[in-house]
Amino acid sequence: MTSTGISVTALDLDLDQDLATEREHLAISRAALGRMRERAEALFATGDQVAGDAYAAETLGRTLARRVAELADDPNTPLFFGRLDFGASADNPHSGAAADGRPGGGDDAYADHAGRRYHVGRRHVTDERGEPLVLDWRAPVSRSFYRASARDPQGVAVRRRFGFSNGALTSFEDEHLDRGEELGTASRILTAEIERPRVGPMRDIVATIQPEQDELVRADLADSICVQGAPGTGKTAVGLHRAAYLLYLHRERLRRSGVLIVGPNRAFLSYIAAVLPALGEVEVAQATVEDLAAGVPVRAVEDPVVATVKHDVRMAEVLRRAVAAHIGEPTEPIVVSDGSFRWRIGLEVLHRVVDETRREGLPYGTGRDRVRARVVGLLQRQAEARRAESPGDAWLRRMGRSKPVTAFLDAVWPALTPDGLVHRLLTERDRLAAAADGLLTAEEQALVSGTAGPTGTKLGRTPKATKWTAADAVLIDEAAGLMERPAGFGHVVIDEAQDLSPMQCRAVARRSEHGSITLLGDLAQGTAPWAAADWRESLRHLGKPGAVVVPLTVGFRVPAA
Template identity: 55%
Template sequence: MQQELDRERAYHDTCRAALARMVEGAVEHVVTGEDVSASGADAEVLGYRLRSRAKEMRELPKGPLFFGKLDFDAGEHAGQSYRIGRLRISEEPTAPPLVVDWRAPVSRAFYQAGPDDPQGVAVRRRFGWAPGSHGDSADLTGMEDERLGKGESGTGTLLTHEIERPRVGPMRDIAATIQPDQDDLVRAGLADSVCVQGAPGTGKTAVGLHRAAYLLYTHPQRIRRSGLLILGPNRTFLSYISEVLPALGETGVRQATLGEEIARHRATGTDSDRAAGLKHDPRMAEVLRRALYAHVSTDGIDALSLSDGTYTWRVPAGALARIVEEVRDEEPPYGVGRERVRGRAMRAVQLQAERRAGPQPAAWTRRLERSRAMSGYLDAVWPKVRPEQVVAELLTDSGVLARAAEGLLTDDEQRDLRWPRPPRSYRSARWSTADLVLLDEVAGLVEHPEGYGHIVVDEAQDLSPMECRAIARRAVFGSLTVLGDLAQATTPWSARSWGTVLRHLGKPDAVVVPLTAGFRVPAAVVDLTNRLLRRLGTDVPPAKSYRGDGEVTIRPTDDVHAATVTAVREALAHEGSVGVVAADAQVPAVRAALTASGIEPANPDEPGARVAVIPASMVKGLEYDHVVAVEPAAVADAEERGLHRLYVVLTRAVSRLDVVHSRGLPF
């Protein structure tokens, strides 16, 4: 075994030297490419691509270069051995690879082969590396072989240790530990939209990020041309997952919240709960459409007269009205409709001119269609409007709202929807977060936004119908990876079924795949949270855990803050991160108690901190080795779907969970 370990370390040294030459070669190609004779545009594109590649190679995170090995004794790869790593490494571009990218077709056997279906694999080897290794060969500490050709199977200790390794710092990639059901999702085709209903700890977020990396590898030109977007619920979550794609060799992927993606303004206004709920209601889509197209009118339309200096051409009012109605019936984007009306009115003039004097030059057409008379006609029947103008009129003018909401919203709902203190104009409006969703809806009606080739949507169970529509507009010609857990749905407008969410996302035929078993949350914690799950009224299967370890400690007390300090001190005796989670209103007092005791807690957006205090509203998607849940009843009482929020809090624990309470426990 020691001799074999030494051989693998020597091989890793060879790979390290080859990678260094690859980085040097990428830099040299930039210099060489600057002297290539080509058009200016071609040279600029080539230079951009070469510089981008060199930058990506230089910024690759340091770490072990391979985590697995496949020895084949049958099939098309019989007699071959391949090391599997996070990126392809070769001594020359045309030479056989020293390390095969985990996304390559041959690598799939590493995740899918088993004793019942070895797929030509004689031996699958997993390598054990020292935690936090930067890729020094001496950090290769062990390895385990599964002789699949002889029927051996089972989860080895290296795989278990890697999955259960303490969670300190940002989220890690799972390229070395992807399970077969996860691999099927990761390698789904570019045209396929999939929805993952993932219980806590099943790796749904990691699956989404690895699918993004897989699509970038498999369809690089199509994805980079149309773009790939990762949507997360908040900046803290995006910070937590930010290092996963770079670790897999993929940089330059846009990661944003939906608010950042759609923001036309900073959100400085606030809404009542009732108003916010109405603005997220799917009925608002039709209300906004009516409000926008109410600006289109043929009332009092006059004949159009256009003069070219020698002759005046006239289009009767009736013909103009028919043009407007025909275009409106075609339902194009509002801005496109205005230009269609212009083009068809101009065509009516051209036909007259051709009958009188023959075809006219293009300059003649451009001059007349941009004339003051044509612009005046368009402004009368199909005026230019800004989304801000439409939304502000709707939320301030009761008459405009009544006409747009007729048969859709009740009088009480219309009253709740209107701004209590209208601004002097839309230019001085203070837009709320929900208003930004309305603005995006109208902007999408005026002109379709530029879409993405693929969008990964995490924590999708919390999206409102109107937020789903904003995403759908950006995925009309692309696909989606939808990730979430209905049991963790905490917003007032959360859907009760994935069918509803997928319909609003424009992907009603997407396959919903459940992930119920995971390694992250230990069985002791899962047993507790499954008791709470039964009270949520959500059609979600109970979670299962492959881990028989984990600790749950219930701490009844009359002094919650003192008991919290004690729980944190005991947690610090163990390895790993400690997350102290409390209802948002209780966070300042909890933080003060810890600080007074000599423990300096960090904020949740400080990755790598040993102890962090996190508001319950921000903990979704995060994970800590040890979670101290402070006063669960306060978390449950803090909001309409507080029990769902509590379910989120309790399932953040990777190894140990402490529940500190002075009130009755909701579970």
Template identity: 50%
Template sequence: MSVAPELRKEQEYLAAAREALRRMREQTLSLQVQAHDPISAEHLARTLHLRAASLADDPTTTLFFGRVDTDQGERWYIGRRHVADTSGDPLVIDWRAQMSTAFYRASRSEPMHVTLRRRFGLDRGAITAYEDEHLQDRAEQEARSRILAEEIERPRVGPMRDIVATIQPEQDEIVRAGAEQTICVQGAPGTGKTAVGLHRAAWLLYAFRDRLARSGVLVIGPNRAFLEHIGAVLPALGEVAVGHTTIEELVASVPVRGVDSTETAVLKGDARLAEVLRRAVWSRVGRASEALVVPRGSRKWRVPAYEVNGIIDELASRGVRYDAARQMLPQRLAHAVLLQMERAGDSPDDRVQDSVARSSIVKRYVQSLWPALDPRAVLFELLSDPSALATHAGNLLTEDEQQVLLWDKAPRSKGAARWSVADAVLLDELADHLERTPSLGHVVLDEAQDLSPMQLRAVGRRCTTGAATVLGDIAQGTTPWATDSWEESLEHLGKPGSHVEVLDRGFRVPASVIEYAAQLLPHMAAGLGAPVSVRENPGRLTISGTAPGEALARVVDVVTAEVAEPGSVGVIAPDAQVEAVSKALSDKGIEHGVLGRDHGDVEHQVDVVPASVAKGLEFDRVVVLEPAAIAAAEPDERTGLRRLYVVLTRAVSALTVVHSEPLPAALSA
């Protein structure tokens, strides 16, 4: 088949860019590490390794996806990374560069000096078509991009892809917001909020690499299945040094072996617990009733109790952490002794002060007034001793609430305690009272609506000197402590007054699916607007009712038909029925994975997904089993409907709902 001359020229340009990238990587690999010391050599070797990794070419994707021609006679190809020729002239401009902004934001009303924007149709790394927009031609009719729509709807199997070729103007504004700015994105299903957050991390590392490479960037997601789903996005953009974790892993300091009741977990996540814990820590600082007496040579130097208490009060009011103030106390006491020596005519120096501070007498005295603490011991006492809890929580928690917190049967020691997930968050708070938690340069927090106030505080401690990108959807809150207010969540995060951006244009979820799921919104998120699908393809929605006992067989039949087409298939079932679904598929010879069980395996065309793990995932086609059972598994009706809303909005192209139980009333209308 003959190729049009213009298309052939673009294909040849891509081949030249690929060859230039190969040369850049080979040159990097050929560099010899030369340094004066082992530490510098190791740092340089790591830098070169990361550089080489970022220059690896993926033959399944193209190096560029767009082109802009300007009214100044310039032409720029926009791609995933910068590629230069042997003279250093750019062949491809990194999508994060300032000059790439026009590719995403230029319009006929504001062309930004762009005369032509060209999008490339791609197939397995090859350019197969192109589509032009003449932004300064008033006679040309505005039209939706076919290539853009095909890229959004292109079937996929495996982890989430990057969206650099399809970033929309409102998304690009969030991606390129300043490094000092914390942004909260309220994004309905299919609006690309997760992808926007990840691309923002990549842009920040590009624009502020020196600072953020040192301080670090961390992505926090709701569970491991979600992190495995998104784990390929940043490496595909050339960023391989970004950490990924869950909130449970973030605060893990003890083995989690206990399970709280819903009532207890909600209370442990309450922001009032922060003050209870603060009081429990600082109450350990004692008051001196006897003077400090320090023998030195033939004399004894005496620091009276009132002076010691003055030093303690001053240290406690400085706003430093408990351990930092405790470490200052010996030196402050030794300095008081030094002043007495000077008044007596001696001429002591700093070595004398250090010697006094390190003496066993001063150490014992400090330990009696300002003891070393272990977070586990402090929390153990609070949860096992009613009088201790009442002392610190008396005017903050009611007697009934205090009873909820206390263990029914207290373990004999902190080593025997069965700590829960919520306890680990409290221990993290206590640890921060003792020693300041190191801050990262930037934190991307996804599904933030599901975090308790105490969990948000734990995240906030990791970005006290940096900013955060907070992503979520209030309508998808499925924990008993899910927020109804982003302003309140940002307050707990330590970022009050941060900008809240609303994304309500759905690019991933088709209109028929959005409209079906949106029936739930008035019942579980009153006042929250329904997302609007901007895709021309309405997608496919099928509601399949069955006789009792036949739903599982119908699911197998639907999946058998779906796997004949390219693209991923997600079978989302009530958690209690996941094993039965997996067995039914296996009996029919349908290869599949089970997310949440097969950790790290996201390469199957078919995945069985527990409803509790579905948040943040997306599949080309989704089969949902027994919506009523999914909703009923949650502790209350509102949370159940929110869980169901999440489940119903995971499809990019088609949704099939299979049920033998009656559908929830909100979906039956």
């Protein structure tokens, strides 16, 4: 046998041994994950015995149930997909500052990992001593799996990618970054994974995240971003993986405030539903805009001409005016008797209470409660001065429900419901004309109220008797937001956002007022009459005008032509 033949045979033996070692590590890691789940299940089964009270038991139970779900293992999904071998020394001839200013491979930032080996996978797996067998792809050191290159090795000597078939490890390939070797698009495993035919629900892309995608996935929680991308550029995957990354980095904060995925329809949400659970994230809310604006049942279909007017952002100001128009001025003093004394609040003081509350810009319902509380507070101070003691809670509640106080409230700050407000606006021509003055033309007002042109809403004598359309539901949600602020999410991902109307954007914005967003879409794919023409406009309606717009230009699942 020639020397060349001997060399190839020896190399084959080394590769076979290496593959066997990696398969053994996979088996050990799967067994360890099974033990982690068994421990979590045992804790879940006995959690109520160690909790101090019913509330603690319920909280602990939810936490342990979530932990059990997070540790689920799909044998057909690779537990790890890559490996990082850091050089024995921080010195690296190819090191240097990265393009974005991060340190290169020769920097002390990677010295702690010198000589270490890490398998990178979908979740963190440890052995019985707590030593990591698989590192979560979101861990800081895992960043080098996606970002390291021959030009900027980041301390990595060898990056290994694994090939799998139905969960079985079949192959691997190495890139010796310390020698300046990088496969890039020549990687068989990377190319095969990217081009694997799509069958069934959407899969995660943790094994194939590209550097430009990784930059977006690991963006800070405080940053709102808009990702513009044509089909096949991976924008949906970027949004979902960013949600998973933020949940990993800000676990407790986002567990309290929540993460919301907004999709164009239920079929789309069903298609992407398996991605986050595959990454160990099982508590993410999913909804369509119709789900968010579900204050009334939708029982009619609107003509696009009418719906376009209702979806216009001018309707937000029309509704704000309509709500504000219900606030009146006091016309007479309040006189209240508690059975022992008669208490009086003068007209001037009542004017001041209403004016101060109006200037505070509170939601309408909160403002009504504030006016009541201030009136009762004025009565309380009079009682304290007369009796030299503070009246009890029962007295305060009785005063707040007394007929004079209730009549005053109904006159200057009447109770409203969102559907009731919109119903009155659409059925009372004078009320609509006053709220829409200078905003909607007479023709547009006629379209909205259904008195001319194509129709959609079947207005009944009452809100419940009305057959509302999807556009009406968005108006009613806007009205609800003017009355009471809805609970917000810590982060919201909005996919296929090019077809969101300004009013739909505002519905989402109310759920993310104090959080950040990831906006995903393609302006070229807009189909609705109100489809976005400029992401800046959509971002303004979403309350995030400062968000950066980032294009993804590489199509991974479409032909080059």
